[in-house]
Amino acid sequence: QVQLVQSGSELKKPGASVKVSCKASGYTFTSYAMNWVRQAPGQGLEWMGWINTNTGNPTYAQGFTGRFVFSLDTSVSTAYLQISSLKAEDTAVYYCARDLGRCFDYWGQGTLVTVSS
Amino acid sequence: QSVLTQPPSVSGAPGQRVTISCTGSSSNIGAGYDVHWYQQLPGTAPKLLIYGNSNRPSGVPDRFSGSKSGTSASLAITGLQAEDEADYYCQSYDSSLSGCYVFGTGTKVTVL
Numbered sequence: 001q002v003q004l005v006q007s008g009s010e011l012k013k014p015g016a017s018v019k020v021s022c023k024a025s026g027y028t029f030t031s032y033a034m035n036w037v038r039q040a041p042g043q044g045l046e047w048m049g050w051i052n053t054n055t056g057n058p059t060y061a062q063g064f065t066g067r068f069v070f071s072l073d074t075s076v077s078t079a080y081l082q083i084s085s086l087k088a089e090d091t092a093v094y095y096c097a098r099d100l101g102r103c104f105d106y107w108g109q110g111t112l113v114t115v116s117s
Numbered sequence: 118q119s120v121l122t123q124p125p126s127v128s129g130a131p132g133q134r135v136t137i138s139c140t141g142s143s144s145n146i147g148a149g150y151d152v153h154w155y156q157q158l159p160g161t162a163p164k165l166l167i168y169g170n171s172n173r174p175s176g177v178p179d180r181f182s183g184s185k186s187g188t189s190a191s192l193a194i195t196g197l198q199a200e201d202e203a204d205y206y207c208q209s210y211d212s213s214l215s216g217c218y219v220f221g222t223g224t225k226v227t228v229l
Contacts, residue, residue, distance in 0.1 A: 029205070035218070037163075044119065044223040045163065045206050046156075060218050095162055102210055103153035105174065107162040 001007035002026040004108035011114045017084040019079055020084040020111045022096030030054050033099035036081050038081060039110075050099060071096060088116045120145060121207055121221035128227040130199045136222045139207035141192045143222060147188035147221060150210040154183055154192045158203040166205070194226070202228045 003051050009019040022034065036048040049060040053068040058070040069082045079096055097104035121179040122140045130198040139152060146152055163172055167183035170190065180201075182193045186222035190209075194201055 004139075035222075039173075044204075045157075045220040046119075047208075047218040047220060059217075094131050097163075100165075102151055103165060103168045103208065104155075104163075105168070107164070110162050111159070 002106045006108040006111045009112040012086050013117055016086050018113055019111050020081045020094050022079045024077045034079040035097045035099050037095045038092045088115050091115050119222045120219050123221040123224045126225045128229055130229045132196050134195045137192045137205055139221045141188050145209045145211040152185050152190035153208045155206045161224035198229050
């Protein structure tokens, strides 16, 4: 069965970096794009962008350029989200989600990133 | 900011029917892009509920139905059950922002 398993919660200080992983199983990793979605505490879902798992080419939504980087390691069917120069407002749950073609059919369990001094 | 607007909350008694609207514009829903719906139970990841405006993935009860007309879409829940209490989000594609996916503002469904 399809599964997306994300890395565990992170507590970081402002200015630090964090790398969240999303390991896929149960399907051919390079057959589906991967998206990233942010959910701040008590807030709604916000699409961050996606990465082409064939080419590794990322596309970032407005507001997620510069400090946010999507990457892959296809040898282990894993997608990564790295956030640098963390700010308090980056505190959120980050989800990876498989792209079925304009919608997201499988989601990771989410990774809570807390930025606090 | 989301470009798809939903009511913040709707409520209903068990067994009743509730509907959630999702209002967009000519660059997303009105442009013909499909609308999809997600259910997010408390403390869990979102789950695909409706795709392609009105299609249910395997395992989703037929109490959930979706429709789309013009620049809006709707999710209906008939025979409301206690386990339907959750947040619901619509999602589509928007061509005005260099092409991107957009989510609705989200609706909290409360079962009275």
